[in-house]
Amino acid sequence: MIRAEGVEAMEFPELSDRYGVSGVPQTTINDGTGTVVGAVPEQNLLAEIMRAVAK
Amino acid sequence: MPEKLLNDLIIGQIREAFTNLKEPVVILFFGSRENCDYCDDTRQLLDEVVAIDEKLTLNMYDIDTDHEVAKLYHVDKTPGIVIAAKNGDQIIDLGIQYSGIPSGHEFSTLIQDILLVSGRDSGLNPQSREYLKNLQKLLHLQVFVTPT
Numbered sequence: 001m002i003r004a005e006g007v008e009a010m011e012f013p014e015l016s017d018r019y020g021v022s023g024v025p026q027t028t029i030n031d032g033t034g035t036v037v038g039a040v041p042e043q044n045l046l047a048e049i050m051r052a053v054a055k
Numbered sequence: 056m057p058e059k060l061l062n063d064l065i066i067g068q069i070r071e072a073f074t075n076l077k078e079p080v081v082i083l084f085f086g087s088r089e090n091c092d093y094c095d096d097t098r099q100l101l102d103e104v105v106a107i108d109e110k111l112t113l114n115m116y117d118i119d120t121d122h123e124v125a126k127l128y129h130v131d132k133t134p135g136i137v138i139a140a141k142n143g144d145q146i147i148d149l150g151i152q153y154s155g156i157p158s159g160h161e162f163s164t165l166i167q168d169i170l171l172v173s174g175r176d177s178g179l180n181p182q183s184r185e186y187l188k189n190l191q192k193l194l195h196l197q198v199f200v201t202p203t
Contacts, residue, residue, distance in 0.1 A: 001150075002187060002194045003129055006164060008155025009199040011093060012132060021199045028197045046183050053194065 029053075060096065061103045072166055073108045076173045080111050081146055085118045085125055085135035093156040097134035100157070104165070110173065112141065128152070138168045140175060159202030 009016040009024055019028045019035070027036040027045065034052025036045055061069070084101050086094040098115065105111040118125045118133050128137045132154040140147040149172060157165040171178065179187070187194070 001190045001192075002196070003150040003152070004196045005198070006153040006155075006157075006161065007132075007197050007199050008153075008157075008161065009201050011155040015197075016199055019197075019199070024199055024201045026199045028199070030195050042180060042183060046186065049194065049196075050186065053190070053192070 057099060059103060060100050066103075066107060069104065069107055069166060072170065073110075075170055076108055076110045078110070078173050078175055079141035080169050080173045081139050081141040082111065082113045082169075083124075083128060083130075083137040083139060083146075084113060084115045085121070085128075085130045085133055085137075086115070087118045087133040089119075091133045094134045096158075097136070097156045100162075101136065104169075111169065114146075130154075136165075138165075138172050140172055156202075161200055161202050164200070 007015060009021050009026075019026070019032055023037065025039055029035065029049055029052040033055055034048045036048050082101055082105060084098055086098055101113050105113040116124050118130065118135065125131070125135070128139075128148055130137060130152065134154070134156060136153040136157065137148065138151045138153070140149055151168055151172060153161070153165065153168070155161075177184070
């Protein structure tokens, strides 16, 4: 039910551009429904996941 | 034989980290003969990593000729790497993958991912686990990173 993919931003610039990646790490949830910029604590990531899934 | 990507010092460090390996891990590599600048280096890197410990194996695929396998593991980019659990002959996909060459900082991410899958434990806190196990739809996380 969960797919977690690390993406090398420079090798896939079209994808990085699509999600407006300007700094790393940046996490895109469900094709742009949610976004987390930077390395955040687990609970913050979970909160954004919950927000994105509920949309 | 091409020159090795990992020197003896790094191999020694990885070997030490790999003393914490528990269960077998299989790495699925997906390459492409076209438009893949980093496929050869990535394949060689993974080859050298799995050679360090017998709990690790490497399966190699071509995203075009093995497109059914690629589809099964949701791989749509090359080089594509899936780090999966291995139970006998069975491959258990945990949804952990990496697209691109895992070099620089991302090389240690690869090693950490292998250790995580080998330990069969996400390390997440109970609150996260409780929420995630009740997901009704696929959750796709893409973490954009750079090697530096």
